[in-house]
Amino acid sequence: xxxxxxxxxxxxxxxxxxxxxxxxxxxxxxxxxxxxxxxxxxxxxxxxxxxxxxxxxxxxxxxxxxxxxxxxxxxxxxxxxxxxxxxxxxxxxxxxxxxxxxxxxxxxxxxxxxxxxxxxxxxxxxxxxxxxxxxxxxxxxxxxxxxxxxxxxxxxxxxxxxxxxxxxxxxxxxxxxxxxxxxxxxxxxxxxxxxxxxxxxxxxxxxxxxxxxxxxxxxxxxxxxxxxxxxxxxxxxxxxxxxxxxxxxxxxxxxxxxxxxxxxxxxxxxxxxxxxxxxxxxxxxxxxxxxxxxxxxxxxxxxxxxxxxxxxxxxxxxxxxxxxxxxxxxxxxxxxxxxxxxxxx
Amino acid sequence: xxxxxxxxxxxxxxxxxxxxxxxxxxxxxxxxxxxxxxxxxxxxxxxxxxxxxxxxxxxxxxxxxxxxxxxxxxxxxxxxxxxxxxxxxxxxxxxxxxxxxxxxxxxxxxxxxxxxxxxxxxxxxxxxxxxxxxxxxxxxxxxxxxxxxxxxxxxxxxxxxxxxxxxxxxxxxxxxxxxxxxxxxxxxxxxxxxxxxxxxxxxxxxxxxxxxxxxxxxxxxxxxxxxxxxxxxxxxxxxxxxxxxxxxxxxxxxxxxxxxxxxxxxxxxx
Numbered sequence: 001x002x003x004x005x006x007x008x009x010x011x012x013x014x015x016x017x018x019x020x021x022x023x024x025x026x027x028x029x030x031x032x033x034x035x036x037x038x039x040x041x042x043x044x045x046x047x048x049x050x051x052x053x054x055x056x057x058x059x060x061x062x063x064x065x066x067x068x069x070x071x072x073x074x075x076x077x078x079x080x081x082x083x084x085x086x087x088x089x090x091x092x093x094x095x096x097x098x099x100x101x102x103x104x105x106x107x108x109x110x111x112x113x114x115x116x117x118x119x120x121x122x123x124x125x126x127x128x129x130x131x132x133x134x135x136x137x138x139x140x141x142x143x144x145x146x147x148x149x150x151x152x153x154x155x156x157x158x159x160x161x162x163x164x165x166x167x168x169x170x171x172x173x174x175x176x177x178x179x180x181x182x183x184x185x186x187x188x189x190x191x192x193x194x195x196x197x198x199x200x201x202x203x204x205x206x207x208x209x210x211x212x213x214x215x216x217x218x219x220x221x222x223x224x225x226x227x228x229x230x231x232x233x234x235x236x237x238x239x240x241x242x243x244x245x246x247x248x249x250x251x252x253x254x255x256x257x258x259x260x261x262x263x264x265x266x267x268x269x270x271x272x273x274x275x276x277x278x279x280x281x282x283x284x285x286x287x288x289x290x291x292x293x294x295x296x297x298x299x300x301x302x303x304x305x306x307x308x309x310x311x312x313x314x315x316x317x318x319x320x321x322x323x324x325x326x327x328x329x330x331x332x333x334x335x336x337x338x339x340x341x342x343x344x345x
Numbered sequence: 346x347x348x349x350x351x352x353x354x355x356x357x358x359x360x361x362x363x364x365x366x367x368x369x370x371x372x373x374x375x376x377x378x379x380x381x382x383x384x385x386x387x388x389x390x391x392x393x394x395x396x397x398x399x400x401x402x403x404x405x406x407x408x409x410x411x412x413x414x415x416x417x418x419x420x421x422x423x424x425x426x427x428x429x430x431x432x433x434x435x436x437x438x439x440x441x442x443x444x445x446x447x448x449x450x451x452x453x454x455x456x457x458x459x460x461x462x463x464x465x466x467x468x469x470x471x472x473x474x475x476x477x478x479x480x481x482x483x484x485x486x487x488x489x490x491x492x493x494x495x496x497x498x499x500x501x502x503x504x505x506x507x508x509x510x511x512x513x514x515x516x517x518x519x520x521x522x523x524x525x526x527x528x529x530x531x532x533x534x535x536x537x538x539x540x541x542x543x544x545x546x547x548x549x550x551x552x553x554x555x556x557x558x559x560x561x562x563x564x565x566x567x568x569x570x571x572x573x574x575x576x577x578x579x580x581x582x583x584x585x586x587x588x589x590x591x592x593x594x595x596x597x598x599x600x601x602x603x604x605x606x607x608x609x610x611x612x613x614x615x
Contacts, residue, residue: 004434004468006468006471027500028500040499040502041503042559043506044507045514045554051511051514052514053518055519057534058536058537093504094508097484100475170438171441201541202549325603330401330404334411337411338411
């Protein structure tokens with residue numbers, strides 16, 4: 001469920017970075033306020049635990065596949081939402097840097113999708129309501145499974161939205177949703193089951209661990225409104241700051257939205273879709289534009305500067321030739337640098 | 346499982362690479378981090394049908410590898426390992442977008458294939474540069490740079506703890522897995538009940554370990570901050586590196602060099 005850099009637009013990436021950075025700052029402040037520094041080593045070691053536990057897989061009966069512990073929920077149960085969010089973020093940072101899981105620009109998306117929903121949606125509103133005050137195996141089981149399902153459904157939907165808003169992948173919204181949600185229903189159930197089983201194990205062996213983590217949380221309901229408000233503000237600011245980009249290039253947010261909804265031809269296409277289709281027609285640059293251009297390929301200066309963001313088939317022949325040449329030059333430079341490097345020391 | 350343990354070996358190896366010495370290694374991590382981010386933004390901000398405009402950007406990873414002496418083959422293999430993921434998502438583009446947008450001879454190329462290739466190029470560029478960053482800088486230095494750039498202290502400290510204990514706990518999990526495999530008579534994956542007990546014990550041990558670490562550090566004067574020896578300094582070298590590359594990326598972003606070069610060549614030969 002990791003997003004990759006190659007699939008998102010800068011506007012989406014920056015918006016999610018802003019949202020995630022805000023959440024990290026807020027969570028760090030909360031962790032500092034509510035706990036002693038004892039929790040900081042515990043957070044780090046539990047992050048390492050999540051990572052290490054993924055080396056162990058269990059078999060899912062009757063399917064032939066195997067699963068492992070996901071992380072977000074169990075961290076929230078053991079550490080509370082704020083610390084859990086920070087730990088989840090660091091797990092994802094290491095995955096992005098070392099395994100190239102996702103990417104640097106997509107890191108904001110990934111932390112949001114896999115950290116925000118379990119820690120700030122599923123844990124406080126579902127798990128805590130069901131199993132919070134007086135945990136018992138059945139309550140833990142119910143809370144963790146429902147929480148797992150909700151967290152993964154929201155996360156998967158968020159992946160779909162980010163992909164569609166970016167407009168790099170051609171996958172239409174409806175197909176993508178129909179693909180993602182059922183898969184993540186299954187994953188959510190498995191995740192909830194494992195989480196519940198491990199939490200029950202800890203509860204039976206060392207109940208004081210759950211006790212302590214519960215007490216260190218802020219009393220009363222978590223002030224999620226504040227978080228959401230800050231998030232919204234961050235998104236608006238980032239979106240606004242980047243909208244010049246989106247409007248300068250038709251590959252921005254709005255354009256891709258229009259494009260998918262126009263192409264998809266939803267049956268119930270009401271006012272929005274109708275007008276979107278009109279705009280899409282207006283902004284469409286493909287219809288028989290390219291072949292006129294291809295004759296004027298000799299003067300690429302003009303066509304490049306005019307229709308630069310759009311695909312310009314007129315320049316594509318020169319693009320092909322020049323591209324291969326550039327690639328060759330790049331690697332020649334590389335070789336030259338390398339040789340010089342060897343010669344110097 | 347063996348794949349995952351290979352991945353962990355990789356973390357150690359990549360950190361070793363970061364311990365080598367070249368002027369690129371010695372560069373302030375902040376300069377490298379920011380330059381890499383500008384590179385990534387420039388690459389992903391291209392229109393989805395862009396192919397030729399992306400190619401000159403290969404100069405950045407190629408130059409970094411060539412100048413720092415990082416093993417190019419190893420990095421290439423690592424990028425290839427994760428490439429199937431990009432292919433999996435991008436493969437829908439040729440299916441969904443079949444409009445032919447240009448011809449090579451009599452062969453029509455659809456927009457979907459162009460955007461498919463564009464995604465693959467973006468992926469290779471962004472992934473390879475991120476990997477090179479970590480191989481040139483090391484995780485601890487990247488964390489330090491992040492903290493200097495304003496990431497909250499508690500977050501950075503637990504990130505450093507996390508990285509340090511990653512290796513310890515991974516060893517422990519690998520030992521458990523081996524012990525299970527020796528007793529499991531060739532079973533392929535752990536059954537659920539055993540799995541829960543294994544993970545549960547791993548968790549309890551992790552919590553105890555955290556407690557011991559905290560007490561040990563406390564008795565040595567830990568006050569919630571981690572101090573580093575290597576001082577970070579932005580000098581003219583960092584300026585030239587960061588500004589130079591960034592200006593270059595912006596130029597590449599707005600002037601399609603391959604198209605001009607191609608026009609020059611085809612214009613001369615036609």
